[in-house]
Amino acid sequence: MSNLVEVSGVKKGYGISKTVFENLNLTLPEGKIIGLLGPNGSGKTTLIKMLVGLLQPEKGSIRICGHAVGPESKAVVSYLPERTYFNEYLKIRQLVNMFKDFYADFDEARAYDMMQLLNIDPNMTLKKLSKGNKEKVQLIMVMSRRARLYVLDEPIAGVDPAARDYIMQTILTNYDEKATILLSTHLISDIENILDEVIFIKEGEILCQKDADALRAEKGQSIDEIFREVFRC
Numbered sequence: 001m002s003n004l005v006e007v008s009g010v011k012k013g014y015g016i017s018k019t020v021f022e023n024l025n026l027t028l029p030e031g032k033i034i035g036l037l038g039p040n041g042s043g044k045t046t047l048i049k050m051l052v053g054l055l056q057p058e059k060g061s062i063r064i065c066g067h068a069v070g071p072e073s074k075a076v077v078s079y080l081p082e083r084t085y086f087n088e089y090l091k092i093r094q095l096v097n098m099f100k101d102f103y104a105d106f107d108e109a110r111a112y113d114m115m116q117l118l119n120i121d122p123n124m125t126l127k128k129l130s131k132g133n134k135e136k137v138q139l140i141m142v143m144s145r146r147a148r149l150y151v152l153d154e155p156i157a158g159v160d161p162a163a164r165d166y167i168m169q170t171i172l173t174n175y176d177e178k179a180t181i182l183l184s185t186h187l188i189s190d191i192e193n194i195l196d197e198v199i200f201i202k203e204g205e206i207l208c209q210k211d212a213d214a215l216r217a218e219k220g221q222s223i224d225e226i227f228r229e230v231f232r233c
């Protein structure tokens, strides 16, 4: 199986006093759902922002589908940021049209199907939606692209527990088996069932990157329990 993402020798910090990554090396395979798990401040969002081209490494390289981060990689990466950035006064239908204009790989039918499954009325204005429903819409937009890599920063943080499983199932049934999803979350127990692989990250270091089932079998615990043990304060 070939690698979709290759990060090598990356150094990244903020200003002169804060180093997040000294020498980050990481590869992400094709066709996997990968959990990027680590305590607050471990570097998850910094890594994600470098993958999507919002931050540049000071040293080292990042390649996605063989391309350096730039227009070619951005064309195949679909990104869900931590916070929503949509214009609140748009109707969901207008948002769909905007995504259609912006992204050649946007699948409108898929977006409307997911909305129906998650009970979202496309005629609603975003401003009138609850926080959780806004997050659902944002996730639907991101997952409706036929991308090679989906990068989701805290995808279900504002969604009620009952809806989380449903959302994760909706994602699973709509995503192409050859694509990879990298998602960061603190809601490990809600998400661990869909993870193929986990990456534990602490203070800018990758502590482990393993197959989720293999890790559970090795430790005889859930990923959530292993996380709590590894990162106990």
Ligand SMILES: Nc1ncnc2c1ncn2[C@@H]1O[C@H](COP(=O)(O)OP(=O)(O)OP(=O)(O)O)[C@@H](O)[C@H]1O
Binding pocket: 014, 018, 020, 038, 039, 040, 041, 042, 043, 044, 045, 046, 047
């Ligand atoms: N704009 C910034 N300026 C200075 N330091 C920053 C900035 N953004 C992040 N940091 C620092 O970089 C480190 C990594 O932050 P990052 O946001 O990548 O962590 P995270 O793992 O995503 O955390 P969380 O789980 O809390 O979202 C932290 O020590 C953080 O304080």
